[in-house]
Amino acid sequence: MPSILDSLPNLYRNLFPTFFQGPMPVEAKATCSSCAMCEAANPLRIDAVDGVNRFFRPDTKCCTYHPRLPNYLVGAILADEDAAMAEGRRRIQDKIAHGVGVNPQWIKAPARYNLLYSNARQVFGRTEALRCPYYQSQGGLCTIWRYREAVCSTYFCKYVAGADGRKFWMTLKTWLTLAEIQLSRYALLQLLPDYVLLGKDKADASSGPLTIEDLDDKRLPEKDYAELWHPWVGRELEFYRRCFESVRALSSEEFENLLGLDGVVEQAVLKRVHEASVAPRLPKTLKLNPSATIQWLPDGSLAMASYSEFDAVALPGAAYALLVEFTGKEPVEAVRARLREEKQADLHDDILVELYRHRILVDAQAPQS
Ligand code: SF4
Numbered sequence: 306m307p308s309i310l311d312s313l314p315n316l317y318r319n320l321f322p323t324f325f326q327g328p329m330p331v332e333a334k335a336t337c338s339s340c341a342m343c344e345a346a347n348p349l350r351i352d353a354v355d356g357v358n359r360f361f362r363p364d365t366k367c368c369t370y371h372p373r374l375p376n377y378l379v380g381a382i383l384a385d386e387d388a389a390m391a392e393g394r395r396r397i398q399d400k401i402a403h404g405v406g407v408n409p410q411w412i413k414a415p416a417r418y419n420l421l422y423s424n425a426r427q428v429f430g431r432t433e434a435l436r437c438p439y440y441q442s443q444g445g446l447c448t449i450w451r452y453r454e455a456v457c458s459t460y461f462c463k464y465v466a467g468a469d470g471r472k473f474w475m476t477l478k479t480w481l482t483l484a485e486i487q488l489s490r491y492a493l494l495q496l497l498p499d500y501v502l503l504g505k506d507k508a509d510a511s512s513g514p515l516t517i518e519d520l521d522d523k524r525l526p527e528k529d530y531a532e533l534w535h536p537w538v539g540r541e542l543e544f545y546r547r548c549f550e551s552v553r554a555l556s557s558e559e560f561e562n563l564l565g566l567d568g569v570v571e572q573a574v575l576k577r578v579h580e581a582s583v584a585p586r587l588p589k590t591l592k593l594n595p596s597a598t599i600q601w602l603p604d605g606s607l608a609m610a611s612y613s614e615f616d617a618v619a620l621p622g623a624a625y626a627l628l629v630e631f632t633g634k635e636p637v638e639a640v641r642a643r644l645r646e647e648k649q650a651d652l653h654d655d656i657l658v659e660l661y662r663h664r665i666l667v668d669a670q671a672p673q674s
């Protein structure tokens with residue numbers, strides 16, 4: 306089974322704690338090369354569960370997002386001379402030359418992009434206007450895949466472990482985001498200490514009103530840009546490469562110190578949710594989730610969804626009459642015995658686990674949120 310490290314940039318192999326050598330939930334339902342969210346891969350249209358078409362465009366897939374790349378990952382991309390990285394390297398170099406959303410800590414979304422993103426509704430996966438600048442439409446590939454950041458490394462449209470899988474990846478994202486912030490700050494302290502000492506790593510310039518430069522997707526006025534980068538103006542590529550070298554030289558003990566108590570707490574949370582994502586346990590008492598959405602399909606089968614509008618479970622139509630018997634009033638084994646006796650039917654453990662993980666069936670004894 307692949308390890309969690311296998312899903313992350315190589316740079317982290319010698320840095321991250323041994324926990325990350327543990328098994329990764331394999332997300333076989335997110336069939337990216339034949340995108341599970343595109344209509345071509347959904348002959349039964351089971352993603353239009355409540356009648357709303359949520360299929361993604363093949364020329365965007367889920368990449369209607371602008372990553373925030375930390376300085377050392379930018380440097381890693383620039384330093385990777387593999388021919389397979391040529392297009393990704395070129396796009397990063399273009400970004401740096403253009404200078405929009407580019408600062409010594411991150412290459413991130415332009416302010417105008419953020420404005421569009423935060424004011425759009427129901428557009429994820431479905432608009433060219435928000436397509437990632439590193440996405441290659443032809444072939445639908447990511448040009449910087451080896452170095453993708455916290456959000457891109459942990460996003461899946463569907464999870465084999467359903468809600469538990471999503472919880473694991475979201476928690477991993479939180480941990481990775483902390484690592485990216487601390488590692489990028491560490492690199493700044495080595496190469497441009499004033500950036501951290503004057504609190505520029507905390508200022509979020511994009512939270513204020515948009516400037517003319519923001520609206521026209523132009524870089525900062527020359528004086529402001531020079532002030533931000535001094536003494537690295539004109540040597541930004543070298544700066545990013547040096548950030549990569551600084552982070553690469555860290556030991557795992559030094560990295561642990563950088564994350565401090567926050568890192569300890571986040572890792573403990575991550576361990577807890579990891580188990581549920583790779584080793585499911587069925588609750589003693591289950592009930593049909595009243596919030597689950599149901600769609601009857603033309604072939605008489607059923608698509609049900611609960612924890613995510615993108616992750617429906619397909620079932621034979623006859624299964625519904627069995628599911629309603631799960632009312633939470635008796636243990637799972639008693640319901641199954643009754644189904645066998647009264648309806649000459651059964652729902653096996655693996656099916657119940659699948660339905661529970663997707664929260665079509667929920668733990669009747671758990672506090673309802
Ligand atoms: S994770 Fe993204 S690319 Fe992969 S199958 Fe899902 S929507 Fe498609």
Ligand code: SF4
Nearest residue numbers: 368437439440447457
């Ligand atoms: S960096 Fe890659 S994975 Fe992330 S949004 Fe862009 S194209 Fe998609």
